Structure formats: C-alpha cells, structure tokens
Amino acid sequence: MSLLNYRVIQFLRDPLRGEGRNIGVIVFSQSWAGFKSIGMIDEAAKPELFGYMSVAGNSYKESIWVFGEWIEWFKDLCNEDRGNPDKINNELDALKEQTPYFSATGGGVIETGSNAPKFALGELFDELVGQPLAKPKNDFQDDVFEILKRSEITFYTEFERAVEITIESEPGKAPIVFTLDYFLDGPKKLGFKVIRFRKARRQQLTMKVNDAIHAFTDAQNSGFLDRNRCVVLCDTDKDSVHLERLKSVAMVINITKEDAHREISRIHIGT
Known part of the structure; x- marks a missing residue:
C-alpha cells in the first residue's frame, strides 16, 4: 500500500x-x-x-x-x-x-x-x-448517460437530450423530420440513438432499430450527418440481423464494454 x-x-x-x-x-x-x-x-x-x-x-x-x-x-x-x-x-x-x-x-x-x-x-x-460523489444503482438509461459523461461530451453547451431535427426540403416537398436521443451540435456534430437489446420485446426492438435506421438514413441523405458521426449506443455486440442493419448506417458501441467512453471520444475527435 x-x-x-x-x-x-x-x-x-x-x-x-x-x-x-x-x-x-x-x-x-x-x-x-x-x-x-x-x-x-x-x-x-x-x-x-x-x-x-x-x-x-x-x-x-x-x-x-x-x-x-x-x-x-x-x-x-x-x-x-x-x-x-x-x-x-x-x-x-x-x-x-x-x-x-x-x-x-x-x-x-x-x-x-x-x-x-x-x-x-x-x-x-x-x-x-x-461523476457525482454518490453513485446510485443505475438502469440502462443511467448507464448510457454515465458513459456519455465519461466521454466528456456532456460538458459541451451544445449537448442536448431528446432532439427533433427538422431539415427543409425542396419547395413543395415536406421537410425531413427525425429525432435523436442525444445530439451534440457545433463543428463536430454527433447524433445518438439508444437501443436496449437485452430484455427487449421482439416487436419493440424491431421498431427501435427501424427508427434508428430511418433517422440516420435521413440525416446522411440530407447531408446533416456523415455515417461516422451517427452512433448507436446499445448493450450487446453479439452478431444479429438487427446489429448488421444498424452497422450499415452508424457506428455501433456496446456500452457494457470497459472502453466504451473512449470509443465515443475517438469518434468525436475523429481519430
């Protein structure tokens, strides 16, 4: 000692x-x-x-x-x-x-x-x-936010929760609208979707995955975010059809991994 x-x-x-x-x-x-x-x-x-x-x-x-x-x-x-x-x-x-x-x-x-x-x-x-001095027992959403805090992006004034993004389209067409669970604006934009695989019901999981794919596809097609600035935070890295679909439109990070916060930091910095 x-x-x-x-x-x-x-x-x-x-x-x-x-x-x-x-x-x-x-x-x-x-x-x-x-x-x-x-x-x-x-x-x-x-x-x-x-x-x-x-x-x-x-x-x-x-x-x-x-x-x-x-x-x-x-x-x-x-x-x-x-x-x-x-x-x-x-x-x-x-x-x-x-x-x-x-x-x-x-x-x-x-x-x-x-x-x-x-x-x-x-x-x-x-x-x-x-981190706070007293660390309560966390649920999944608490664990997600804890990882974001450890990555230090929550210190930014541009960091927001539950954001609705509206992008104007061509004249005569409806605007593009999608939501993000977390969003970091500024020169190094990052969009986050949070999906819990464990204990999720099949129908609910499918809906969450489809929503994330829809949001990130719109974000990329409109030029709002590049694929490497779209991030899915989940609780598994086990191969599955859902995970492969998500990887086609976003960077997928398993928050249960010890270095999850470092992965977020590396994506943010661009290394």
Whole structure:
C-alpha cells in the first residue's frame, strides 16, 4: 500500500465571489506525479477544449484557448517536479499569484492499495470532476448517460437530450423530420440513438432499430450527418440481423464494454 497526495484544480468564473468549478486533479508522491482534467482524452495528443464552454461562462468564452495553456502548465509541473511533492505544493500554492481564475484546493491523501497511481488519478477525476460523489444503482438509461459523461461530451453547451431535427426540403416537398436521443451540435456534430437489446420485446426492438435506421438514413441523405458521426449506443455486440442493419448506417458501441467512453471520444475527435 502507498499514499498519494492530491489537489483539485478549480476554475473561478468570478474571482471576487470565490466560487470554483472543479476541472482537474493533480496526484503526486515521492516518486510519481500525474494530472487529468476535462478535455484530456486518453491517447489524444492535445486536449479538446470545447467542453470548457459551459465551464467558462459568457465572459470567458472568447479566451477558451487559455484552458489549453494551463493544462500544459500542469502537465509540465508533473513532468519536471516528479518526485518532489514539496515543490509541487509550493507551485500550486503560488498559483493565485499568477492568475485569479485558477486555484488549487488544500487537497488530501489517498491510499492506492495495489493499484497503479494512474488508476487512482482516474478514479479521483471521475469522483471529483466527472461523476457525482454518490453513485446510485443505475438502469440502462443511467448507464448510457454515465458513459456519455465519461466521454466528456456532456460538458459541451451544445449537448442536448431528446432532439427533433427538422431539415427543409425542396419547395413543395415536406421537410425531413427525425429525432435523436442525444445530439451534440457545433463543428463536430454527433447524433445518438439508444437501443436496449437485452430484455427487449421482439416487436419493440424491431421498431427501435427501424427508427434508428430511418433517422440516420435521413440525416446522411440530407447531408446533416456523415455515417461516422451517427452512433448507436446499445448493450450487446453479439452478431444479429438487427446489429448488421444498424452497422450499415452508424457506428455501433456496446456500452457494457470497459472502453466504451473512449470509443465515443475517438469518434468525436475523429481519430
């Protein structure tokens, strides 16, 4: 068993009020240091900053690039001062002298047990930034939203639930209308349909599959979404006729897989 120090990094929209929003966690010891924040997707070389739009607020949105600069600062701090917890603490204490918008909490200590420090960092981030402290027992829809949260696309202000899309057609023709269970607007649009295979009645499942195929076919034919921006979130990857039909019009992700959130992130980023 080993002990790790941690401090939570906060962004303060209004420094005078002193109300901070947790955006990241830094974990360090006598031999290791690591940092994780919103937008730092596994395997991505650079952070995605769109999620900071809702964090920043209207007065800070034009300077969203600053979050990227500070993410690099915290990463450099971990790399350069790894194994020197006193220096890391001193640098974090002095943060308020460099900027009024970012701060580090007093922090705490956690036991890692047999887990690697990086695993502890991920768990702390999920608990203090990406997930609620109390995790209730989830049903399928809760599990779906939890995966979306872990992929971090729910941080975007353009993220919506239960969206009806209307696309105007040629004069004299009816508009194209379809619904999406989740939708991320903006420069990297993503449309989601959610389908539960397990415990679903045959007729109900067929209707859900047909609806998803109809929606994504209309989205692609109208130029609203490309196939690789259409995503089906389900609870199986077992071969079936339904699954093959869905794969012809969308990217299909089994949310019960451990890396489901990373798959969503990769699709979002476009890697």
